[in-house]
Amino acid sequence: MRVLVVDDDKLVCVSLKTILEVENDIEVVGTGCNGNEAIELYHKLNPDILLMDIRMDGLTGLEAAETILKEDSNGKILFLTTFSDNEYIISALNIGAKGYIIKQNFECIVPSLKAVNAGQNVFGDDIISKIPSLLDNSSSADFSKFGITQKELEVITLIAEGLSNKEIANILFLSEGTVRNTLSNILQKLNLRDRTQVAIFYYKNI
Structure with missing residues (x-):
């Protein structure tokens, strides 16, 4: 390194x-x-x-x-x-x-x-x-205006809580591959780089 x-x-x-x-x-x-x-x-x-x-x-x-x-x-x-x-x-x-x-x-x-x-x-x-x-925002957001589906919002919420792909998969009864694909779609839709920015996005808009 x-x-x-x-x-x-x-x-x-x-x-x-x-x-x-x-x-x-x-x-x-x-x-x-x-x-x-x-x-x-x-x-x-x-x-x-x-x-x-x-x-x-x-x-x-x-x-x-x-x-x-x-x-x-x-x-x-x-x-x-x-x-x-x-x-x-x-x-x-x-x-x-x-x-x-x-x-x-x-x-x-x-x-x-x-x-x-x-x-x-x-x-x-x-x-x-x-x-x-730090990122608290009292105004509620309509996540659909960002093109986010309900399933994607569930994944975003759990990412914001700090859960891993495996933990999210267990909670939502999905495969880890599905969670990974969903996360990739979220990153692309929101033009974000990684999970940390997904969490920031969530907390800014709840």
Whole structure:
């Protein structure tokens, strides 16, 4: 796994490089200290994952991530920050980051990187617990106006509750393949990238 580390604290960059390269399957291919360097190094080094801080001088991590993901929708960005501000969390979700973890939980960094590399989204329990209240919208929505069928809405609702395809299949008495196909249709209809964005869509419109 090739990782690019970007943090405005050079000591943090050095420490992260040391911690990560203890792992046999992780290589830190570069380090940067601001959003502009993140974009430049991302294009130059093509890492598997960009591990990046949010608050940095000049171009922030959020701004850099948005630029990178507009150009590479398959990019994997994991935010590592000391801040769990609501504004930052919701921005990271909307941009399409694969994860948001807190620096203080340093023991989660390596497992989180491996999970993201495997295609999972990683948001700590303290972050996940905030999402429904952050995205609360008291107005009810007619999901049919988005072209969503009743079956698709049932799948969306269960995804928003954090259930896996297998768990959804068991609840709705469907095969996992049907759930996967339904999710693919939902993503296409709503022009979304992944399950996290499906959950955001749901909470914004209930």
